[in-house]
Structure formats: C-alpha cells, structure tokens
Amino acid sequence: MLVLAWGRVVSVDALVDAVWGVRPPATARTQVAICIGALRKAFRAAHVDEPVILTTHPGYQLLTDSCSFDARDFAAMAASAADSARQGRLEEAVGLHRKALDLWTGPALSGVAGQIVEDEATRLEAERLSTYEALFDAELSLGRHHEVLPELSALADDHPLHEKLRHSLMLAQYRSGRRAEAAEGFRSWRRRFVDEIGMEPSASIHQLHNAILQDASEIYLSDGAMSRPDRRTIPAELPADVPELIGRGEELAALDALLDDMAGQPPKRTGVVAGTAGVGKTSLVVHWASRAWESGVFPDGLLYADLSQYEWSHEPTTAHVLLDRFLRVLGVAAESVPQRLDECVSFYRSTLAERRVLVVLDNARTLAHVQPFMPGSGDSRLLVTTDGRQDPLAVGRGAVRVDLDALALPQAAELVTRLVGERRALGDPTAVRELCRLCGGLPLALRAAAGRLIAKPHWSVRNIVYRLTEEHRRLEELSAGGVELRAGFERGYRGLSTAAARMCRMLSLLDAPHFTAYAGAALLAVDPAEAEDAMEQLFDMHLVRVAGESHEGTLRYAFHELVRLCAREKVLVEETEEERLAALARFSSAQLAFS
Numbered sequence: 001m002l003v004l005a006w007g008r009v010v011s012v013d014a015l016v017d018a019v020w021g022v023r024p025p026a027t028a029r030t031q032v033a034i035c036i037g038a039l040r041k042a043f044r045a046a047h048v049d050e051p052v053i054l055t056t057h058p059g060y061q062l063l064t065d066s067c068s069f070d071a072r073d074f075a076a077m078a079a080s081a082a083d084s085a086r087q088g089r090l091e092e093a094v095g096l097h098r099k100a101l102d103l104w105t106g107p108a109l110s111g112v113a114g115q116i117v118e119d120e121a122t123r124l125e126a127e128r129l130s131t132y133e134a135l136f137d138a139e140l141s142l143g144r145h146h147e148v149l150p151e152l153s154a155l156a157d158d159h160p161l162h163e164k165l166r167h168s169l170m171l172a173q174y175r176s177g178r179r180a181e182a183a184e185g186f187r188s189w190r191r192r193f194v195d196e197i198g199m200e201p202s203a204s205i206h207q208l209h210n211a212i213l214q215d216a217s218e219i220y221l222s223d224g225a226m227s228r229p230d231r232r233t234i235p236a237e238l239p240a241d242v243p244e245l246i247g248r249g250e251e252l253a254a255l256d257a258l259l260d261d262m263a264g265q266p267p268k269r270t271g272v273v274a275g276t277a278g279v280g281k282t283s284l285v286v287h288w289a290s291r292a293w294e295s296g297v298f299p300d301g302l303l304y305a306d307l308s309q310y311e312w313s314h315e316p317t318t319a320h321v322l323l324d325r326f327l328r329v330l331g332v333a334a335e336s337v338p339q340r341l342d343e344c345v346s347f348y349r350s351t352l353a354e355r356r357v358l359v360v361l362d363n364a365r366t367l368a369h370v371q372p373f374m375p376g377s378g379d380s381r382l383l384v385t386t387d388g389r390q391d392p393l394a395v396g397r398g399a400v401r402v403d404l405d406a407l408a409l410p411q412a413a414e415l416v417t418r419l420v421g422e423r424r425a426l427g428d429p430t431a432v433r434e435l436c437r438l439c440g441g442l443p444l445a446l447r448a449a450a451g452r453l454i455a456k457p458h459w460s461v462r463n464i465v466y467r468l469t470e471e472h473r474r475l476e477e478l479s480a481g482g483v484e485l486r487a488g489f490e491r492g493y494r495g496l497s498t499a500a501a502r503m504c505r506m507l508s509l510l511d512a513p514h515f516t517a518y519a520g521a522a523l524l525a526v527d528p529a530e531a532e533d534a535m536e537q538l539f540d541m542h543l544v545r546v547a548g549e550s551h552e553g554t555l556r557y558a559f560h561e562l563v564r565l566c567a568r569e570k571v572l573v574e575e576t577e578e579e580r581l582a583a584l585a586r587f588s589s590a591q592l593a594f595s
Contacts, residue, residue, distance in 0.1 A: 001014070001116070006062065006072070007061065010060055010061070012060075013059075014059065014573055015060075018115075018116045022472065036060055058576070073100075074103045074127070075127065077097075078131045078134075080096050081093045081096035081097045081134065086335070091142070097131055097135035104128060108125060109124070136148055136152055136168040136172075137168070143175075145176050148172060152165070152168055152169050156169045163205060167204065169182075170182045171208065186209045186212075199240045202235065203236045204235060235303055235329045237301075238289055238293070239286055239304070247407050248404075251284055254400060255273075255288045255383070270384070270400070271402070272401050273385045274403050275387070276488070276542035276563060277444075277487070277488020277491070279404045279442055280404060280442075281385035282363075286360070289360055293358070297356070300380075305322055305361055305362065307370075308363040308491055319341060320341045320344055323348050341372070349376040349377075352378060353378035353380070357381075361373060361385070362384075363488075364384050364386040365494075366388065387492040388541055406442055406560070407442075407446075409437075413432050416446055416449075419446075419453075424453065424461055428462055431460070435464060435465050438474070440561045445478055449464050452477070452478075471568075475569075485562055485563075493543070497534070499524070499534045503534035504543055505575060506575070507520060507523065507544075508559070508570070509568075514548075516555065523583045523586065523587050538557070543563055544560075545560065
C-alpha cells in the first residue's frame with residue numbers, strides 16, 4: 001500500500017481496510033504498527049541507513065527520494081516507446097517496448113491479497129498487454145513476422161479471448177506462409193469467443209479473416225512481406241448490449257434527436273447522458289448506439305472509450321493518446337498522426353467529416369475532457385456519459401441532454417422479474433418491492449442482486465432482501481454491483497473540492513432522510529451559505545438530490561441510499577472518531593437550539 005501510494009501519506013485506517021476489509025480485528029491498528037516496525041527492521045538489516053518509512057498523521061509515508069519503482073519505470077518507458085512509434089522511429093520503439101517488458105518478472109503484486117491491491121494488479125496487467133500489442137504492431141510493421149511468431153503465439157494462448165493479440169497472431173501466421181493455420185485458428189477462436197463472451201468479435205478481425213481467405217494483396221508489404229491494409233477499417237468497439245432495458249423509452253427518444261439532421265432537421269452533433277453511479281448511463285447509450293448501428297445509421301464505425309481508465313492529470317497528453325488510438329482504429333497509419341495536440345484534433349475532425357461515425361465516451365469526469373473529440377462538420381456524432389450536471393453548452397451549442405434518474409418502483413420490479421423469472425418474483429411481490437427499495441431503483445444494484453439470486457436457485461427473493469437489510473453488509477452483498485457503485489462514487493468524489501468532499505462524508509453520519517444547509521453547516525462548523533455551496537457541488541455530481549423545501553423555504557437534500565453507504569465508508573476511513581463525534585455533537589446542539 002505504501003509503494004502504490006508512492007510518496008503520499010497512507011492512513012492507518014486505509015491500511016486496516018486494505019488488509020482486513022470491513023471486518024477488522026480489534027487489534028488491527030496495533031498489528032499495522034507491528035508490521036511497520038518489522039519493515040523498518042528489515043531495511044536496517046539490509047544496511048539501509050536513511051529512513052524509508054516516515055510516521056506522518058494520520059498514518060505512514062514511503063520516502064521515495066532514494067527508491068525506484070519498477071511500475072513507474074515501466075510506464076515511462078512504454079510512453080516513450082509510444083512517442084517513438086508515432087514519430088515513425090519503429091526500431092527505437094521496439095527497443096523501448098522490450099526494455100519496459102523486461103522489468104516484468106511475473107504477475108504484478110503476486111501473492112498479495114486485498115481488493116485495492118488486486119485492482120491495481122489488474123490495471124498493471126492490462127498495461128502490460130497493451131505494451132505487448134504496441135510491440136507486435138511495430139515488429140510486424142518492420143516485417144518481423146517470423147521472429148515474433150513464437151512469442152506472439154504463446155501470449156495469445158495465455159490470453160485466449162484477447163482480440164488484438166489474436167488479430168496480430170493471424171497476421172503473423174499469414175505473413176509466415178501459414179494461411180490455413182491462420183484461417184482455422186480464427187474459426188475455432190471465434191466459436192470460443194462467442195460461447196464465452198456472448199457476442200461476435202469486432203468487424204476488424206472479421207475483415208482480416210476474409211482478406212486471408214481471399215489471399216488479398218492488400219495485406220502484403222511491398223518488399224514481399226505484408227503490409228497494413230489500405231482500405232478503411234470499420235471499427236465496432238461497443239461493449240455488449242443490455243437486452244433488458246426497462247423504462248427508458250423517453251430517454252431513447254430524446255437521443256434520437258442526434259439523428260434529426262440526417263432527416264433534414266438542424267444538426268445536433270453531441271449528446272450528454274448524466275446521472276449518479278449505477279443508474280444505467282452506459283447501458284442506455286450502448287443500447288441506443290447498438291440500435292443505431294444495426295439500422296445502418298453509422299456505416300463507418302462505432303468508437304468507444306471508458307475515460308475512467310485514463311489518467312487525466314496531464315489532460316493534453318491523455319487526449320492525444322486517445323485521439324491517436326481512434327485515428328489508428330479508423331485506418332490512419334501511426335506515422336501520419338500529428339504530434340501536436342491541436343494538429344491532431346484538426347486531423348481527427350477532418351477524418352470524421354468524411355465519414356459517418358459514432359464516438360461514445362463513457363464516464364467523463366468533466367465535460368471539458370471531451371472537447372477535443374467533438375466532431376466539426378459532417379454526419380459523425382459524439383455521445384458522452386458523465387456524473388456531472390454541467391451545462392450541455394459546455395460541449396457544444398445545441399447538445400442533446402438527458403438526465404437519468406433511478407427506476408420507478410414498477411419498472412424496477414419489472415427488471416427484477418425479467419432477470420430472475422416470473423415464478424420467483426411473482427411468488428413474493430412484497431419481497432420484490434423491498435428489494436427494489438433497498439437497491440434504490442438503481443439498475444446496476446438490481447442486476448447485482450438478481451445475479452446473486454440466479455447463482456443461488458435455492459434462495460427466494462426474501463433471502464437476498466434479508467441479507468441486504470444490514471447496512472454494513474449491503475455493498476458487499478451486492479458483490480460486483482457494489483464494486484462498480486464504489487468506482488462510480490469514487491469518480492464523483494475525486495472531482496469534489498476539499499470542503500464538498502468533507503461535507504459528503506459528514507452528511508452520511510446523519511440517520512435522517514433529508515437534511516438542509518443548516519445541518520451541513522453544523523456538522524462542518526461553517527457558515528450556512530458555505531455549506532449550501534458545498535451541497536450544490538454534491539448535487540452537481542449527482543451525489544445528492546433535491547427533496548423539496550422545508551417550512552422555512554430552505555432546500556432539503558437527500559442521499560441516494562447506496563451513495564450514502566459509500567459516503568459512510570469514506571467517513572469511517574478519512575475522519576477520526578473524535579472528529580465524527582464532535583461533528584455529531586455540533587449537529588445535536590444546533591438541533592436543540594433550533595427547536
């Protein structure tokens with residue numbers, strides 16, 4: 001945890017949570033101190049004289065001046081390799097990619113348990129595979145299909161559902177004279193892909209398969225090897241569609257305004273879908289986009305990116321990396337992508353102006369991040385999901401705006417019924433209604449709960465309701481759905497100011513359905529106007545909703561129930577017991593004075 005934080009202070013509570021989760025032993029804080037002492041002793045035994053771990057409130061900090069971190073070195077080398085490839089220096093790019101990959105000596109963080117560490121290991125493994133993809137692209141562009149074939153084949157076997165590795169393997173096999181092996185390998189791989197994923201592979205790999213069957217000259221290099229196809233590729237990058245989309249007819253119709261100018265109406269080139277974590281923003285846009293794709297509205301492709309997977313602390317660099325990927329997916333040679341961001345944006349818009357492409361950007365933290373991806377003229381469209389309520393004019397005049405709310409009880413119950421079957425749902429409609437209430441009508445939470453029921457055919461709906469009733473277990477019981485809700489909450493939470501983040505944490509201490517700015521002011525010991533500003537930030541990020549007005553005319557706010565539970569986890573980690581008790585004491589005193 002200290003290494004992953006890399007120079008930042010890690011609180012004792014965060015260390016306890018990482019090791020033991022929501023059920024730490026009574027001696028957890030003592031055990032952390034013992035472990036820190038053992039680490040310091042190990043460094044001294046290794047003759048490291050200078051301090052390595054510093055005790056800093058509210059926890060510990062790794063002093064990084066005399067340390068190196070292989071994951072950071074790997075990321076820096078991989079980024080340098082990508083820059084070299086963009087500038088056409090493929091030999092240099094190959095060397096840097098190899099040097100970066102040589103830092104790996106096995107699975108990242110192997111043998112270390114805990115959700116936080118396992119999530120980081122998953123991210124690092126994805127970065128490793130991405131570096132291998134770029135390496136093989138460069139090697140194949142240099143005509144080294146024979147040389148990379150053994151390594152590429154082994155890696156593709158280790159990751160049998162990885163589409164890009166299979167694409168590169170087929171190309172290397174074909175260029176090495178193994179046409180039948182490439183074609184038959186694709187057929188068996190496709191069957192497994194469809195069986196396990198439940199959807200067809202992308203149009204790009206189907207096109208390569210057809211080119212191999214036809215022995216197409218377009219995949220030959222001019223020197224007798226083979227080259228990148230000259231024809232435009234047609235990407236189809238959307239995640240799998242959700243078949244059970246309930247109660248979103250009006251929202252789907254609103255998004256249809258993006259197609260109006262194709263029928264002679266004034267153009268609306270950008271759509272924004274906003275809502276709280278788990279409300280179904282991604283499901284809505286993927287369903288709409290899939291429907292548009294099937295109807296042939298966007299014949300030149302669908303581009304998709306989850307912006308939460310990118311680091312936006314260096315926004316221009318990240319935007320350039322993503323634009324580079326989109327352009328290459330659309331068939332632009334890597335060496336043709338401009339190095340300057342402004343030139344890359346212009347080139348991207350010129351490329352889209354000649355085509356009819358839908359670009360979907362999921363989980364934008366701020367709408368400013370999507371500005372470079374807006375189409376200029378032409379028939380291409382941009383569709384964005386975000387937690388924020390920013391003015392749609394921030395991304396373009398006339399944008400289509402959809403604010404997504406939780407499902408009403410009838411629609412939520414219908415979703416549960418479709419997922420678990422009429423026999424179980426209609427057998428206890430009261431339990432179904434209670435399940436919908438406990439999940440707050442959030443489709444993600446309802447799907448997670450239904451998934452538990454499907455996996456446990458001997459459970460009734462009342463079984464899962466009973467397990468969800470205990471607040472401290474609810475997010476864990478929702479399993480994968482709880483994890484996604486936490487991730488969505490984290491995205492909104494990280495975008496808050498310090499005051500708003502603390503307001504979010506402290507409000508979760510109240511066992512009340514509604515609260516006003518006066519309650520927040522008491523909890524934080526601030527002016528009511530300052531408290532209301534903080535609450536409005538929470539409203540802007542869909543972390544609270546407006547629940548009406550009090551008798552005195554002040555606004556009343558309310559948490560979504562599952563968001564409150566996420567905020568409660570934060571306050572227990574980031575605020576000391578003394579700070580929590582003092583805040584509640586101020587609130588109680590204010591209530592008594594007011595009454």
